[in-house]
Amino acid sequence: MREVRIKESTRKRCQITQLDDVSRQRLLPVSLELFHFLYQVEILPFSVYCRIQDTLIEYVKAGPIVKEHLDDLWDLMRRPETDSDICIRKTDHAAFEQVISTIRSTKLAALIKQLPDLDQKTLDLFAQLSSASQMIVAGGIDAEVARQVKASAAYLVSNAIDSDLIVNTLSRMITCDPTLYDHSATVAMLASAIAMRLLPKKLSNKEAELVAQSALYHDVGKTCVPNEILNKPGKFTPAEFEIMKTHTTHGHSELMKLIENGVVIDQIVARVALEHHERWDGSGYPFKKIGALEQSEENGIHLFSRIVMIADVYSALLMKRVYKPAFEPQEAITIMAKEAKGYDPEVFAPFLKCVVRSLNRTASSSSRLLILSKDGKLTEWQGTAKSA
16 A cells, blocks of 8 residues: 655644544545535535545635645545545535535536526436435445435336436436536436336336336445545556455445345345346356346346446446546447447347437437447448438
C-alpha cells in the first residue's frame, strides 16, 4: 500500500484526527458519481472529509465551497494504490441527500429545456430510483432502506413507460449530461422495461418489481471492494481484477446476512447479485455458469439475472468511469451485438431491436443509422433520419 504524505499547508488549514474502529463506523463514503454534484453547491451545510488510511482530514468545511479543495480531493481519489476515500459523517447523511436531490432536480430541469422532447415521466422515475440507489451505495442497508427500495421498485412498475421512451431518454440523458448518471437506477429502469414489455412471455408486475429490486441491489458487493481498486484510473492487473470480481460473492453474502437477520429482501435479489456477471456461453464469473436455470438447475442462470446482466452491460458502456471513456449509445449497442453469444438470445434479441428502433427514431440528419439484419447482425448506414 502506497503511503500518502499530508502537506504542511493541509495540516495548518484542516482539522486532522486519528480513526479507530468506532469512529470509522460513523462515516459514510461518497460515491465518485455524486462527488461532482458538489461542484454545483455554493454553500455547503456539512463538511466533507478525506480518509487516508487511519487519518481523517476535514478537507472541505461547511460554508462557502472552495472549488480548489474539491479538485484536490478528486486528484487524490485518482491515485492508484492509495487506501483513501471521500466521506461524510453519518449524521450529515440527510443533509447530503437533500443537497444531491436539489442539484439533480435542477440538472434535470435544465436538461428538459435543452432537449424538450425527452420524456418527463422517465426522468421523474429516474430521480426517485436514484435516491434509492444511492442509499444502497452508501452501505449500511437496514429495514428502512429495504422498504424504500421496494417502494421505488413498485412505483417504477406501476408507472410503466414505453420501453422505447425509457431507452431513448436515458441514453440521450447520459450522453448530454454524464454527471446525472446513476448506474443502478438506469439498470433498474432498463431491466424493468425488458421484464414487462420485451420478453416473449412478459413477467407479472410482482416479478417485474423483483427484477427492479435486483437491479438496484446488483452492485451492493462493491462496498466490500477496496476504494483503491474501485477508483483506479487505469487498467486492472490480473490480481486486481480477481479482487474486483469478488463483488458478486460479497454482494450475495451481504444480502443473505440481511435476509437472515430479518430484513425484508427476497432471496432472488441476492442470487442476481451473485450471477449478474455470468454469461450465457459460460464465459462469465464467478462460477462460469452456462445457459438457463430452466434447463440446468445446477449450473444455469436465473432469468432475472439474464435480464439484469444485459441492462447492466448497456448501462456500464454508456457510463464514463475513472478507467474508461463513455461510449455513445450507438457504439454501446454495437459492442453488445458483437458479443451477443454472452446473452440469452430470447432476452437480448428484443432488447437489441428496441435500442436500434429508439435510437434511429431520434437520429439527426447527420447520424449513422443502425441497420439490424434478420439474423441479428448490426451495421451502420450513413443516411438520414427520414430515410429510416
